Amino acid sequence: MQKDTTPAIGITVLLKDDTASILNLETDNSEFLSLAGVVNIEMKQIVTQVRESFSSSYYVGEGKLSEISNILLEQEIDVIIFNQPLKAGIKKNVEQYFEKKIKRSIQVLDRNELIMAIFALHARSSEAKLQVELAQLEYLLPRLTGKGASLSRLGASGILRGPGETKLEIDRRRIKKRISFLKSQLKEIETRRELYRKHREDRVLISLIGYTNSGKSTLINALTKGGAIVEDQVFATLSPVTRKVFLTDEHTALISDTVGFIRDIPAELFEAFKSTLEEIKYSDILIYIIDISERNWLEKFHVSRRIVDKITGSDKPSIIVFNKVDLVNENEETIYAKNEVPDSIFISALEKTGLDELKNKIKDVIQEKISKKN
Template sequence: MFEEIRNSDIVQERAILVGVYGPETPRIQAEEYLDELELLTYTAGGKTIDKVLQNRMHPDPSSYVGSGKLRQLKSMKGEKNIDTFIFDDDLSPTQIRNIEKETQAKVLDRSGLILDIFASRAKTAAAKTQVELAQLQYLLPRLTRFWTHLSRQQGGIGTRGPGESQIEMDRRMIDKRIATLKDKLDKIDQQRQTQRKGRSEKVRISLVGYTNAGKSTLMNGLTDTEVLAENRLFATLDSTVRQYEIGNHEVLLSDTVGFIRKLPHDLIASFKSTLDEVRECDILLHVVDASSRVVQDYIDVVDDTLEDMGVNDKKSLLVFNKMDIIDSHRINELKRAYPDAVFISAERGIGLDKLENRIKELIEEDFVTKTMTIPAAKYEGVAFLHREANILEKKYEGSDIKLTFSIDKADLMRLNAILDNIDTAESVM
């Protein structure tokens, strides 16, 4: 399905992907999830050799797949020279231990794989801090003796208590490191809040969507910039903000980390400062991969994540991307199912004009058109209008200026406050 890594110095881990289907997860949906897990594996540098699906009412609490299927995995490990088994759901410490003991292979679950990808993708100090925090919070309940290396980071002298076990010492060191990382992220959050205040007067739009939906490609198409865009999951970790104009409106467009099914909760929490771009925006563009077999499932994942973040009440526009790679029958199906959506190909620039027109309509829902005659003595108000409003007509009537303008309702309130303050100052004088 994917190209192999051709660097001779890199040895790809050979992996088998494992999932379950049943009453709550139909087989076709489980297959889609394993396809996604394959892309995650590829993104992490692994090679999928086979996929295994087990029909069960619920995952087995001791081995996830049951004893019979576990023996089959053990046989497949030897037959196909497998290094790693990757499971589509989070595993308990007991399940991991039992599977490793039976198969004598490395075992990863979906969250562990996602965190590994985030660690490899993190480039900035903020992203690295956020990922390390999420990794430690994920691994703390799975703590084993492998964590003694942390003593070299935090210093082991003075941390030991009488009769304390090695596991307890490791846990204390991890807790201390987590507290340090949280303090660091609080400072990063404060810095970003200050940066956002400096651009609060512009219309802010955030791209959200399932990972690999094409958000970065869309940002490049709309703003004529070169944000990293590639066919790997989580190409974007740090939010990227670009300024451009739609009509007469100055817009700040932000591209944020993609969402995914079963995105680890600790990862969402640690990326708070990055996702605040979404919390504080005026409009959400929800980008969807139209070629997916489970479009509504991906939409639901994003909507549920936005609801968890408390931003599901924002103005939003559904944008179906990759229309160039699906047939006309599927396009018509989607248009009937989602009549209010916009359909585009960000890669080929198809439909971007229509998208910008819809964005302009959303922006201008909060705008009103007014005509005011402002005396010369209140020129501060005129200057404000030239900065913040779209001037449609201007006439000079003696020393007064008659202006017709389109303005955001919030800015109109600020204008009225400026004019009232001038009146108050004049009356005092």
């Protein structure tokens, strides 16, 4: 069955001296396309502009906005999405620009709203639902205008509909009240989690970490009795699962899936999901999963590393795993990866290859940890 999609224009703005982002433009734009696709937004075109500095009124230049106005008119499109987070004032300016220029009300979304909409769509557990709603309301609060919440304006087409959607129309005071209610509910869940954590203190805990869609849930299923959600979509996992993994007859450990990472994860989402992400802090071993079939895997790996550093603040024993080797040319890609990241392991979680080597490596790291302790 064909899903109803909403057409939109995407906008990516880059700075002239940000050579890394310019080089990465193609893959970043394709990530942008797929993010939009998850919430049924069909990006008809991505307009890119390279500038000396971001425009303080519209982020993008006025000339570009005028160009975009024509496309919106010609193709009868009502939604534009910036591939960056926008300040509240800028978003309003852009909306007002279109109202004046083409006499149409254009829905202006930014990257943060897009990512939060995906989280809202995928939230299944009650904790994840509370977390997403909290993030959306925290983001919305300083952006409320007399017109009502922007996120809810797309509701009719089904996009961006998620937990909290109806709440977005209520006034600031009620939103604040709702925020403190959500926080208290989450606090309760967190207290329960702490109790559970104490309960399993004597077990070795391993966390799987990596960019979204790298194959973390597939790996946890391959190593254990399964049950984790696997989808070819970003942010499939919002509620991590923990499973027992048998390393040898006498060695077992607990292994946890985590929320996938992405560049510029919205601060509000990061805050809201902190308790979920903090599981990483309590792990004994971190396993980084890198999708070797992604052209810019090195950058994605750096993104994950930076996020983990922010959470743990310290070095933990880590194992670096390249996944999806079945998709790449054995010689070219793996030799390059081995050079960049020595001592890494190559697997296909899907085809279940390299898993014994990974288990042995985990066992070695555990043994090293124990011998250091004694």
